[in-house]
Every structure is written in structure tokens, then in C-alpha cells.
Amino acid sequence: MGANEFAKLPHIGESLKRKEDVRFLTGVGNYTDDVNQANQKYAVFVRSPHAHARIKGIDTAEAAAMPGVAAIFSGKDIEGKMGGLPCGWLISNPDGSPMKEPMHPILAIGKVRYVGDHVAMVVADTLAQAKDAAEAVVVDYEELAAVIDMRTASKGPALHDEAPDNHCYKWTLGDKAAVEAAFANAAHVTKLDITNNRLIPNAIEPRAANASYNRATDEYVLYVSNQNPHVERLLMTAFVLGLPEHKVRVIAPDVGGGFGSKIFLYAEDVALTWAAKQLNCAIKWTAERSESFVSDAHGRDHITHAEMAMDKDGKFLAMRVHTDANLGSYLSTFASSVPTILYGTLLAGQYATPQIYVEVDGWFTSTAPVDAYRGAGRPEATYVVERLVTRCAWDMGLSQDEIRKRNFITSFPYQTPVALQYDTGDYHACMNDAQKLADVAGYAARKQASEARGLKRGMGYSSYIEACGLAPSNIAGALGARAGLFEAGEVRVHPTGSVTVFTGSHSHGQGHETTFAQLVAARLGLNPEQVDIVHGDTGRVPFGMGTYGSRSLSVGGTAIMKALDKIEAKAKKIAAHLMEASDADIEFANGEFTVKGTDKKIPFAQVALTAYVPHNYPLDKLEPGLNETAFYDPTNFTFPAGTYICEVEVDPATGVVRVDRFTAVDDFGVIINPMIVEGQVHGGLVQGMGQALMEHGVYDPDSGQLLTGSYMDYTMPRAHDFPEFRLGHVCTPCTHNPIGSKGCGEAGAIGSPPAVINAVLDALKPLGVTELDMPATPHRVWQAIQNAKA
Amino acid sequence: MKVELKVNGKAVSADVPPNTLLVQFIREHLRLTGTHVGCDTAQCGACTVIANGSAIKSCNVLAAQMQGAEVTTIEGLAAADGTLHPMQAAFKECHGLQCGYCTPGMVMSSVDLLARHPQASEAEIRALLDGNLCRCTGYQNIVKAVQTAQKTMAA
Numbered sequence: 001m002g003a004n005e006f007a008k009l010p011h012i013g014e015s016l017k018r019k020e021d022v023r024f025l026t027g028v029g030n031y032t033d034d035v036n037q038a039n040q041k042y043a044v045f046v047r048s049p050h051a052h053a054r055i056k057g058i059d060t061a062e063a064a065a066m067p068g069v070a071a072i073f074s075g076k077d078i079e080g081k082m083g084g085l086p087c088g089w090l091i092s093n094p095d096g097s098p099m100k101e102p103m104h105p106i107l108a109i110g111k112v113r114y115v116g117d118h119v120a121m122v123v124a125d126t127l128a129q130a131k132d133a134a135e136a137v138v139v140d141y142e143e144l145a146a147v148i149d150m151r152t153a154s155k156g157p158a159l160h161d162e163a164p165d166n167h168c169y170k171w172t173l174g175d176k177a178a179v180e181a182a183f184a185n186a187a188h189v190t191k192l193d194i195t196n197n198r199l200i201p202n203a204i205e206p207r208a209a210n211a212s213y214n215r216a217t218d219e220y221v222l223y224v225s226n227q228n229p230h231v232e233r234l235l236m237t238a239f240v241l242g243l244p245e246h247k248v249r250v251i252a253p254d255v256g257g258g259f260g261s262k263i264f265l266y267a268e269d270v271a272l273t274w275a276a277k278q279l280n281c282a283i284k285w286t287a288e289r290s291e292s293f294v295s296d297a298h299g300r301d302h303i304t305h306a307e308m309a310m311d312k313d314g315k316f317l318a319m320r321v322h323t324d325a326n327l328g329s330y331l332s333t334f335a336s337s338v339p340t341i342l343y344g345t346l347l348a349g350q351y352a353t354p355q356i357y358v359e360v361d362g363w364f365t366s367t368a369p370v371d372a373y374r375g376a377g378r379p380e381a382t383y384v385v386e387r388l389v390t391r392c393a394w395d396m397g398l399s400q401d402e403i404r405k406r407n408f409i410t411s412f413p414y415q416t417p418v419a420l421q422y423d424t425g426d427y428h429a430c431m432n433d434a435q436k437l438a439d440v441a442g443y444a445a446r447k448q449a450s451e452a453r454g455l456k457r458g459m460g461y462s463s464y465i466e467a468c469g470l471a472p473s474n475i476a477g478a479l480g481a482r483a484g485l486f487e488a489g490e491v492r493v494h495p496t497g498s499v500t501v502f503t504g505s506h507s508h509g510q511g512h513e514t515t516f517a518q519l520v521a522a523r524l525g526l527n528p529e530q531v532d533i534v535h536g537d538t539g540r541v542p543f544g545m546g547t548y549g550s551r552s553l554s555v556g557g558t559a560i561m562k563a564l565d566k567i568e569a570k571a572k573k574i575a576a577h578l579m580e581a582s583d584a585d586i587e588f589a590n591g592e593f594t595v596k597g598t599d600k601k602i603p604f605a606q607v608a609l610t611a612y613v614p615h616n617y618p619l620d621k622l623e624p625g626l627n628e629t630a631f632y633d634p635t636n637f638t639f640p641a642g643t644y645i646c647e648v649e650v651d652p653a654t655g656v657v658r659v660d661r662f663t664a665v666d667d668f669g670v671i672i673n674p675m676i677v678e679g680q681v682h683g684g685l686v687q688g689m690g691q692a693l694m695e696h697g698v699y700d701p702d703s704g705q706l707l708t709g710s711y712m713d714y715t716m717p718r719a720h721d722f723p724e725f726r727l728g729h730v731c732t733p734c735t736h737n738p739i740g741s742k743g744c745g746e747a748g749a750i751g752s753p754p755a756v757i758n759a760v761l762d763a764l765k766p767l768g769v770t771e772l773d774m775p776a777t778p779h780r781v782w783q784a785i786q787n788a789k790a
Numbered sequence: 791m792k793v794e795l796k797v798n799g800k801a802v803s804a805d806v807p808p809n810t811l812l813v814q815f816i817r818e819h820l821r822l823t824g825t826h827v828g829c830d831t832a833q834c835g836a837c838t839v840i841a842n843g844s845a846i847k848s849c850n851v852l853a854a855q856m857q858g859a860e861v862t863t864i865e866g867l868a869a870a871d872g873t874l875h876p877m878q879a880a881f882k883e884c885h886g887l888q889c890g891y892c893t894p895g896m897v898m899s900s901v902d903l904l905a906r907h908p909q910a911s912e913a914e915i916r917a918l919l920d921g922n923l924c925r926c927t928g929y930q931n932i933v934k935a936v937q938t939a940q941k942t943m944a945a
Contacts, residue, residue: 017882024890025878025897027824027864034823128807204828204836204925205891256826256891257925289829509889509926675885682928683888711833711923719919719929724912748928 001523001561003733003740007670009522010590015675016528018514020507029254032208032225037282040210041070043272044130045285046120046137047294048112051146051366051704052159055110055139058120063136068129070279072137073271074120075109082106082274085265085330086239089337090480091169091362099169099362102160104330106240106267106274112141113159113329114366115699115706116294118267123275123283146704150326150363151303159329159364166364168327169336173344173418174357179309182318182355186309190392195773196380198301198326198697200714201373203508205256206292211272212282219247222273226252227262227506228546231483233538235265235333241274248273252536255508259687260372261296262508263548264333268295293709298697299373301326302339302380306388308353314396316407318355321347321384325362325370332369334376336362341479342377342467342549348416349385350427350463350641351407356417366704372548374687374749378466386462386754394765400461400758401431401440404643408463413735420467422639423735427463430665433728434643438663443647446660456650457660458763464644464751467637468743469554469734486633487551488543489559491520491567493626495612497605498530504544505556506536509683510745511676512552518672519557519739523564524604525591542629550743553672554638558737562630570626571607577618578602578610638734638742642666646755650763655782657693657760659721665728666747670740677744678727684748685725690717691749692756696775715775764788793853797822798866806853812846813837815853816863824864824894828923835922838895839863845902847921864894867901877901877939886935888926896922900936904943912937 006012023029060072085104092098103109108119120137124130147156153166160166183189203225210223220243226232229250236250237243255262272283287295303324309317325339344358375382393403408427415421443459450457470476473484490502501520505512517531524531534540547556572586575593579586585596594601610617611626647661664681671677694715698707708714733740753774760776761769768788772780793810794803797820804819816825816839825848828836832850839848840862867875877900880886887893896919903910903918910918915936916929924932 018885020890021882021887022874024887024893025864025874025881026868027822027894029824029890031823031826031891033827202925203889203891204834204923205826205889206828254890256828257889259925286827289831289834511888679885679888679927679931682930683926684928686928687925710831711829712831716833716923716925717929718923719933720913720916722928724930724933725928 001738003670003738006739011518011522011528012672013674014518016514016518016673018511019517020511020513031205031254031256032210032223033286035210035223035253037210037212040282040284041123041125041279042127042130043283043285044122044134045118045268046122046134046139048108048115048117048119050112050141050143051115052144053112053141054144055108055112056142057140059138063122063133066129066133066136068125069133070123070125071275072120072122072133073107073275075105075107078106079109083240085267086235087331087336088333088482089341090482091171091336091340092480093170094172099336100160100163101331102162106270114368115704116368117329121271121275123279146366146702148365148367148699148701148704150324150365153363153365159366163364168362168364171340171360172358175355175417176357178355179318179320179357183309186317187312188310188395190308190310190388190395192306192388192391194304194384194387196300196302196383197691197774199299199373199691199695200293200697201259201261201296201299202716203257203259203261206287206289207262207266207296208286209269209272210282210284211276213276213280215280219249220273220276221249221251222269223251223253224269225255225262227255227258227508227548228544229506229536229538230504230544231546232265232269236270236273240270249539252506258508259374260299260376260548263546264297264371289711290709293714294368294706297332297369297371298328299370300380301370304384306384308388308392310392310396314392314398314403314406316351316353319347319353321358323360325360326365326367327362328365328367328369330369332371335369335371338372338377339380343381345418345420346378346381346465346467347385347418349382350409350465352409354417358418367699374684375746376549378746379688379750379753382462382464382750383754386464387757390461390758401435404431404461404463420637423636424732425639425641425667426730426732427641429730430641430643430667431463433730434645434663434665437665437726437728438645438661450649456652456763456766458648458650458759458761460646460755460758460762462644462751462755462758464747465639465641466746466750468550468640469634469638470549470551471637472635473633485545486631487545487556487559488629488631489556489563490542490629491560491563493567493608495609497608499524499526500532500534501560502534502541503556503560504541504546505552506547510547510552510680511673515553515673515676516557516560519560520564550745553739553741554734554737554743555632555634557739557741559630559632561738562632563628566628566630567626570622573622574607574610574617575602578616635736640666640668640742640744640747642747642751644751644755646759648756648759648763650760650781652767652785655778655785657776657781659689659723659756661723663726664748664751665730666744667730667732668744669731669734669742671729680744681727681748682725684746685752686717686722688749688752689722689756692753692774692776694775694777791854793857795856795858796860798862808854810853811849812851812853812856813848816848822863822865826891826894828892833923835899836892836895838898838922840898840902845899864897867897876942880935880939880942884931884935884938886927886932892922892924896924896932900939903936904940908940908944
């Protein structure tokens with residue numbers, strides 16, 4: 001079945017209300033902290049108060065004697081007994097040597113390397129007892145200088161012996177010589193220095209885990225707030241604890257948001273699982289918010305210099321980029337791939353730039369590990385490209401839309417100079433629709449009205465692209481991935497014709513229980529109520545690579561489609577037998593099997609029942625039952641793209657920026673549930689605009705203390721910060737999956753930051769402001785205005 | 791110490807340490823886990839319940855302070871037969887929730903919001919939701935849900 005045929009099925013394109021909502025709305029969701037197991041104790045982690053220090057000793061005597069304390073574990077208890085947290089992607093230097101990959105211990109061994117580093121785990125009968133005892137653990141630290149600014153990291157003290165200059169890797173992509181030649185012949189070169197601010201993901205459900213061990217069966221169960229339980233199990237059993245994989249069941253039940261931060265295998269999950277056997281009990285841990293701030297993997301944190309070479313008409317000839325990427329103190333699960341594979345490959349954007357060369361230096365600093373956060377590399381790339389393109393427009397005396405239109409890719413498939421091949425898209429259509437929806441024609445009048453009120457109005461464009469649906473496993477493997485990137489799905493048709501689907505994708509807000517049910521119902525001619533979706537449990541789902549990179553529908557959904565193909569093929573044989581026809585003459589549509597050229601028909605439910613009550617059944621040729629599993633490995637990435645237009649008003653007296661309008665036109669390919677897709681866009685937009693205007697993870701440059709360690713200091717977007725958004729859709733179906741879907745989860749966060757900052761800079765142009773870094777807080781904007789006056 | 795109060799119309803009592811927070815009392819003693827904890831500074835609102843007619847953050851008040859109070863949690867909002875409260879129904883109708891974690895607090899705050907400001911404008915609704923964080927929805931559909939409930943509850 002092709003995408004065009006699929007898109008016409010019933011329930012496809014229907015804004016069905018979500019099946020999962022009632023449990024969340026009535027308080028009976030089941031999040032990890034809601035789970036309690038028999039014989040359960042509580043863990044509290046003793047964390048480093050220093051950014052960088054040598055551990056001279058740990059005295060647990062007083063703490064261990066306190067009431068209810070079962071055990072206190074520190075580095076010496078685990079040293080040599082387990083591995084460190086693995087990094088899932090090997091990046092190589094230009095000379096072929098591997099990145100520096102220092103040990104990431106489960107509990108600190110010898111040294112701590114960031115504020116919040118896990119030093120010891122206290123296990124006690126109650127949470128209060130564990131907290132009290134954690135306070136009584138005495139750690140003797142010899143403080144060392146912190147390494148906070150990656151630009152001077154090479155001169156700081158080494159965090160790891162393996163990386164004396166704190167340099168993890170240099171990575172390059174593109175034809176450097178061809179780029180140099182193009183720059184030499186350019187009519188104009190536009191240059192830009194920008195910072196992509198550090199973000200702290202802040203899913204509202206803090207990370208949590210609850211591990212138990214059964215001595216009789218030697219089995220472990222780990223409940224954990226996580227986006228990919230099979231990967232969590234694989235990494236933990238194979239790389240850290242050396243446990244038999246089949247003895248560990250990982251359950252990620254209802255998960256309260258992830259945004260990337262719950263992809264990773266964290267030390268706490270491992271420590272709990274290991275200690276559950278040592279103490280023969282269940283152990284529960286839930287992060288406090290202040291703990292999440294210091295210990296969840298952070299996002300972004302790049303410093304970039306970018307240049308574009310153009311001809312006299314503003315046509316792009318070549319682009320070159322250098323980026324310093326802050327990786328934090330240790331390599332988190334996918335840390336190495338985010339500023340490289342997921343970043344450098346996106347630098348073509350929507351433009352037919354013939355040559356691109358990018359160099360990335362990855363640095364260790366004494367800050368929390370940095371890893372994927374909503375968009376993961378693509379927002380950083382989009383911010384570089386879209387800020388640079390707008391600057392190019394202004395340098396060349398062109399409008400922001402004109403320079404984009406002159407350079408858009410118009411012919412597909414399109415091979416970029418940075419490894420990716422875009423299968424399809426219509427960038428002019430997104431631009432044109434966005435301009436209409438944003439009422440660009442009425443902008444001049446709005447600007448005049450703002451001026452009359454003493455305010456500066458500006459408009460900013462961003463035409464983003466992203467690569468989703470990670471990925472062909474063999475290509476990812478060639479690029480250093482240490483895991484496969486397929487997805488699995490099992491379709492279990494029950495005797496009475498209802499269906500349970502087991503998917504390796506994981507929903508933590510994305511509404512898979514509804515969207516996937518619509519997909520299955522459409523294919524089998526059922527009501528979506530007859531289809532249930534199971535996910536997040538290694539004990540029930542065959543396998544799974546999980547949810548990240550906007551891959552669930554295009555990869556996980558396609559695995560289900562493949563399983564449905566098998567279901568349909570087998571069901572046709574059963575139907576043929578029942579109707580005494582040849583297999584080749586059976587057609588299936590709208591839940592009915594028919595014999596071509598006759599009026600014979602039987603419903604799907606009858607075939608299902610026959611499969612399980614095989615009295616009149618071709619038992620010599622066909623097994624009973626109707627239950628099929630499929631694994632799907634994509635042949636290419638998918639390429640959602642769109643144009644966003646932001647309009648802001650800036651008060652020059654106070655520096656306050658107000659987003660007045662925001663228009664987003666996206667091409668996600670075929671959409672199953674528009675309501676859910678629009679919800680994904682809304683959330684992404686606010687995270688992106690939060691980055692542009694409010695959010696910033698800041699460490700004190702000397703002490704290395706996290707200065708933004710609570711909601712009192714880290715500014716989270718609230719309901720009154722942004723206006724209602726205008727959304728539009730263009731559809732060019734993805735050419736290489738049967739759904740035609742491209743992915744929608746991250747687009748908003750990828751496309752919006754440059755649109756906002758371009759708008760603010762557009763507003764401030766008359767005041768002479770040309771530079772502004774995110775977040776554009778009132779203080780920063782006001783300061784930029786003052787600096788321009790001086 | 792002994793704490794006695796009414797939760798969702800039912801008299802409850804328990805012996806708890808004096809430093810027990812209301813949210814701990816609700817989640818751990820009553821096992822009503824619909825009320826969530828999202829922060830430790832009373833900033834996120836995931837723990838919002840209605841106590842004596844006012845929305846409060848249950849992470850920010852001791853169970854002992856609730857002696858004799860009438861508390862409604864998210865579990866007590868729907869009718870006994872399971873019919874959703876108009877606010878719950880509106881959140882479903884408008885896709886005002888995604889991961890569901892902030893949702894109980896958001897719904898309880900919204901119920902209180904309309905009880906106090908039945909005519910609130912969109913801008914006022916946005917301002918009055920200041921005490922509740924949501925990381926998934928971008929708030930747009932939450933605001934629509936409150937506006938929808940405003941209409942159904944007035945009808």
C-alpha cells in the first residue's frame with residue numbers, strides 16, 4: 001500500500017479525541033513514582049557540591065548507623081564490579097583516531113566532575129531516613145579548578161586523564177578545498193558569530209526509577225521514566241552490569257514528558273538495579289526538581305562562527321562553519337552524535353548551497369552532561385543557517401523572503417553536500433502559505449501602528465529542515481552508531497476480531513495510543529475503539545528502539561504497517577479457503593474480504609474467529625492464529641520542513657519583547673491525526689520560543705555552581721508569555737515509507753528560535769543593533785540598544 | 791500526629807509525622823496518586839488541589855494545617871458514575887493535555903479559575919494560569935479548554 005492510497009482510508013486525517021485522556025484526566029495514570037513494590041526501600045543520592053574535586057575520603061560510619069539505613073554505596077563498592085555508562089555513538093577525528101571516551105562511573109571514583117555528580121547512594125526504609133542519612137555522609141573533597149567556558153577549556157585543568165586538553169574530538173564534514181575555492185571567487189561574504197544557549201529540558205515529571213529483584217528467579221524489574229526501555233535494558237545489561245538481558249524487565253509506564261532527556265541510560269537507574277540484588281529488595285528513587293536541574297542531561301550549548309559566500313545576486317556559493325560544542329563532564333548516551341551527525345548534516349537547510357564545510361570541536365567541561373534535547377543538533381543547525389541567511393539578506397539589500405526564494409531547493413531527490421539526500425519537499429509552497437497566513441501584506445500598517453505607540457515592530461523568517469525517522473541502520477553504523485535504528489511492531493488479532501498492538505515506540509505525551517489505533521483501524525476496517533496499543537514494557541513488546549528524533553510514526557508506524565501486511569496476506573488465505581476461491585482472487589477493503597468478480601464476501605471478524613477456531617481451515621498449508629510481528633529498518637531519513645514567520649514588538653525603553661504573531665507552516669507529509677500534530681507543534685514552538693527569549697542554563701564561571709537550578713531562576717514559559725499561533729500544512733508525502741509520514745515532534749522547537757531572533761533584530765535594526773544572542777531577555781535587549789547608542 | 795480531614799467527600803484520618811506535606815498525605819497515605827509533584831519550590835502547580843474552596847499547591851502546605859478541611863483532588867472531580875466534570879471533558883475535547891503529568895493540577899486550577907472569574911477573557915485566563923507549568927502543550931489548547939468549559943458550564 002502506498003502513501004496516497006493509505007491517506008484515503010477511513011480515520012486517516014481525522015482529529016479523533018485521544019483514547020489515553022480519561023486516565024490522565026481522572027488521576028489514574030500510572031507514572032513511575034505512582035508505582036510501589038513489595039519490600040520497598042528508598043534511595044537518596046549524595047551529590048557533589050563541587051564542579052571539580054578529588055575525593056580524598058568518604059566517611060559513612062555515622063550515616064550507616066542511623067535508623068532505617070540498609071546500605072550506603074559509593075565508588076569503592078562498585079569499582080571493578082561494573083562498567084561505566086556507555087556512549088552510543090563513536091565519533092572519529094579527521095586522522096581516524098577515536099574520540100576520547102573516559103569512564104563514566106555509576107558512582108564517582110576518585111573525582112567528581114560537575115555539581116550534582118553522583119557520589120554515593122543511601123538506601124533506607126523510608127525516604128525521610130534516607131535523606132537524613134545522606135546528610136550525614138561526610139565526603140572529604142580537595143577542590144580543583146572548574147572548567148566552565150569551553151573556549152578556554154584547553155587551558156584549564158584536565159577533567160579526565162585521557163583528555164589532557166579537555167578536547168573530546170574534532171569532526172569535519174564536506175569538501176574543504178572546494179569551499180575555499182568558492183569563497184575566493186565570491187562577490188560577497190557574510191559572517192556571523194552566534195551562541196546557542198544551554199537549555200535544561202524540564203519534563204514536568206522528574207526522572208524516577210523503582211528496581212526490584214527476585215532471588216527465586218534471578219529476575220529484575222525496573223520501572224523507569226524513560227523513552228526507550230529496550231535500549232535502556234540493552235545498555236545496562238550488556239555494557240554496564242553484565243546481566244543476562246532476558247532476566248531484566250524494564251517498564252516505562254506513563255511517562256510525564258521526555259523531550260530527549262529520558263532517552264539516556266542514567267547512573268541512578270543502574271545503581272538501583274544493581275543494589276536491588278545486593279539488598280534483595282525493591283528500591284525507589286524519584287528526583288527532586290533541584291536534582292533534575294543539576295543531573296538531567298542538558299541541551300544545546302554551542303558557540304559557532306559561520307560564513308556564507310554569495311554571488312552578486314545573493315545566490316549561495318558555499319558555506320563554512322566552525323562550532324565549539326560543550327559536551328559536559330562525561331559523554332552521555334548520544335552526546336557525541338548531537339553536535340556532529342545530527343548537526344553538520346543539516347547545514348544545507350532548504351538551500352541549494354553547492355559546497356559546505358563544517359568543523360566541530362567537542363569539549364569536556366565541569367558541567368552536567370549535554371545530550372539530545374528536542375531537536376538534538378537540528379535546532380542548532382537551523383539556528384546557524386537561518387540566522388546567517390537573514391543576515392545575508394540584509395547585507396545584500398534583499399528581503400528575508402527573497403533571499404530564501406532565490407536559494408530554495410526545487411528539484412527532488414536532492415543530494416546535499418553534507419551527506420543527506422532529501423526525498424521530497426515543496427519549500428516555495430510552505431513559504432507562500434506562511435506569508436498569506438501571517439498576513440505579510442498587512443505588516444506595514446501594523447508596524448506603523450506600533451511606531452505610533454513608541455514600539456519597534458520586527459518580522460523574522462525561518463525556513464527550517466530536519467532529518468527525522470532515524471535511520472537506515474547500516475548508514476548510521478557507518479557513521480559511528482553502536483546500535484541499530486529500526487523499529488518493531490506486533491499485531492495480535494484476537495479471536496473476536498479486536499486487536500492489540502505491541503509497539504517498540506514509546507509514548508510520553510505523543511498520543512500513540514490514538515494515532516496508532518487509527519492506523520490499524522483504517523487498515524483492517526475496524527473502529528479505533530477495537531484497537532489497543534501496548535508500549536513501554538520489555539516484558540510485553542518484542543523489541544523496540546523507542547521514541548526520539550520524531551521517528552515513532554514513520555519508523556514505528558511503518559513496522560506496524562509491515563505486520564499488518566502479513567496479517568492481511570494470511571487472512572486472505574483463510575478467506576479464500578472459506579469462500580472456496582483462489583488466494584489471488586481475494587480482495588480486502590473496508591473490513592471485508594471479497595472474491596473478485598462475485599458478490600461473495602465475509603467480514604474480517606469471521607476470518608479472525610476462523611483463525612482461532614480452525615475447524616474449516618487449510619491446516620495442511622497454514623498455521624492457525626492471526627498474530628504477526630515485523631521489524632522495519634528505514635531506507636532513508638525523512639525530511640519535514642516548513643517556514644515560520646514571527647512578528648514581535650519591542651519596547652525600546654525597557655527591552656521587553658512581545659511576540660505578537662507567530663505563523664508556522666509545516667510539511668509533515670501525510671497526517672493521521674491533525675489535532676495531535678498541531679498539539680506537537682504548539683509545544684515545540686513554545687520550547688523554541690522559550691529558548692529564544694527566556695531559558696538559559698547558566699553556570700558560575702568560577703565556582704561552576706549552577707546558577708539556574710530552580711524554577712525561581714530558570715525561566716520556563718507560562719501561559720501568558722505567547723499568543724495564539726497560526727498553523728498551516730503543506731503535504732508532500734515521504735516517498736520511502738508506506739504512510740507518507742515525516743514526523744512532527746520536534747519541528748516547532750527547531751524552526752522557531754531563529755524566527756524570533758530575526759524578528760527582534762529586524763525590530764532593532766533602526767536602532768543600530770546587529771548582534772543579539774539568545775535568550776533575548778529584556779536586560780539583554782535593553783543593553784544591546786544602549787551599546788548601539790554608545 | 792493525628793490529622794483528620796475530608797478528601798473527596800470522605801472523612802479520612804491518619805497518624806503522620808508533623809512535617810508531612812499535604813501532597814505526601816494525599817499520595818502516600820491515601821494512595822491518591824493523581825496529584826503530582828513536579829518541583830520543590832511551589833512553582834509548577836502539578837500538585838494543585840482544591841481545599842476549602844480555593845486552589846492551593848499541596849506541596850506547600852502541611853497536612854496538619856488542613857485539620858478539618860474539605861479537600862478535592864483530581865480523583866474527586868468526576869461524577870460518581872464516571873461522567874467527567876465539564877473541565878475534564880473540555881480538556882479532552884480541546885486536546886489540552888499530552889503527557890498528562892501537569893494535567894491534574896492544571897484542571898484543578900482551571901476549575902478554581904472559572905469559579906472565581908466565570909467571565910475571564912483569553913488574556914485573563916492566560917494570566918490566571920500563571921501558577922501552572924506545562925512543558926508539552928504550549929498552553930494554546932489548555933486555554934481553549936478553559937474557554938470551552940466556560941461555555942458549557944454557563945449553559
